[in-house]
Amino acid sequence: GAVVSQHPSWVICKSGTSVKIECRSLDFQATTMFWYRQFPKQSLMLMATSNEGSKATYEQGVEKDKFLINHASLTLSTLTVTSAHPEDSSFYICSASVTGGLQPQHFGDGTRLSIL
Amino acid sequence: QKEVEQDPGPLSVPEGAIVSLNCTYSNSAFQYFMWYRQYSRKGPELLMYTYSSGNKEDGRFTAQVDKSSKYISLFIRDSQPSDSATYLCAMSARGGYSTLTFGKGTMLLVSP
Numbered sequence: 353g354a355v356v357s358q359h360p361s362w363v364i365c366k367s368g369t370s371v372k373i374e375c376r377s378l379d380f381q382a383t384t385m386f387w388y389r390q391f392p393k394q395s396l397m398l399m400a401t402s403n404e405g406s407k408a409t410y411e412q413g414v415e416k417d418k419f420l421i422n423h424a425s426l427t428l429s430t431l432t433v434t435s436a437h438p439e440d441s442s443f444y445i446c447s448a449s450v451t452g453g454l455q456p457q458h459f460g461d462g463t464r465l466s467i468l
Numbered sequence: 469q470k471e472v473e474q475d476p477g478p479l480s481v482p483e484g485a486i487v488s489l490n491c492t493y494s495n496s497a498f499q500y501f502m503w504y505r506q507y508s509r510k511g512p513e514l515l516m517y518t519y520s521s522g523n524k525e526d527g528r529f530t531a532q533v534d535k536s537s538k539y540i541s542l543f544i545r546d547s548q549p550s551d552s553a554t555y556l557c558a559m560s561a562r563g564g565y566s567t568l569t570f571g572k573g574t575m576l577l578v579s580p
Contacts, residue, residue, distance in 0.1 A: 358511070369498050386568075395556065395570045396512070445511045454519075454563040459511035 354394030356448050358460030366468055367438060373431045373463045382448035385455060387419070390443045402429045434445040436467045437468050471495050474557055483580050487544040491557035494538065497567070498526045501533050503542045506573065515555075516542065519580045527530025538552040547578045 355378040363371055375385055383404050388396040393415040400421050402408045408421035418440075420432040429448075433440055443464055474491045481487055500519055504512035511515075516531035518524045524531045530543040540559075544551055557571040 354514075356511075395572045398567060401567065413553040441510070445508075447511075448561075456500070456514055456563075457568060458514060459504070461511040464509065464511070 353379050354455075354458040355394070356458050356460040358445065358446055358463055360463060361461060362464045362466075363432075364466045365436065368433045368435055370432055371436055371465060372464075373433075373444055373446075375429045375431070375448065375460055376446040376461050377427045377458075379449050380448075382429075382450065383426065384449045385423055385429040386447045386449075387421060387429075388445045390445060390462070395417065396445060433465065436465070438459065438467045441465055441467045471569050472557065472559065472571045475574055476572050477577040478577050480577045480579065481547055483547060483549060483578055485547050485578070487542075487547050487551070487576060487578075489542040489544075489557075489574050489576070491540050491556050491559075492538055493540075493559060493569075495559075495561070495569070496535075497561040498542070500560045500563050501540050502558040502568070503529075503531055504556040504558060505551075506556060508553075512556055512574070514529050546575075547576075549578050549580050552576055 357376045359374045387399045387403045399414045400408045400410045402421050404423045408415045408436040423429040445462040447459045472493045479501040503516040506512045521533045522533045529547045532541040554575045556573045558568040560566045
């Protein structure tokens, strides 16, 4: 149980394009989803917290206009990297927490984004 | 001082060894403690989840929490080459729906 699916797993695109990453909780409802960014050999850096039906809360230093987050249902959150540039290349990971709060976060397998 | 300290390693052990991984923290509000395993280019996989102080065992894995010392441990018995990965400790004050604070991760290498 508690499976989180993330898609796509790897995307390569040209500078200036927008990229959408999907995060789905497959077998549970997730009121809260989280988006992280991870650089090589570094730990996870929280970008934003997404609650179903409301605006995401962004961490300090994360541009909300560049990283658009939508959490339209209890099983789906999306992260759109707008007008992506090479410095946005990274490993993006989502996680979800079972509605009710005390259960741990479960992570997707991440999306490797490469901007040429 | 960082909120969570974790030795990045790498920690190299032979197959069959007992592995001890540790984290220390400074925030006494943390009550929920997690260990995640992350293989290269994959998302973290939950191994252990504990609340407050005490021990928890699951197969070859044992998690220990000592809140008085602000110290948590993960023990792996009979380590296998497939255990080679980065192990991340994480903690929060209010459970899974709240923000996690991660350690930097310890890279473990188990040689056959």
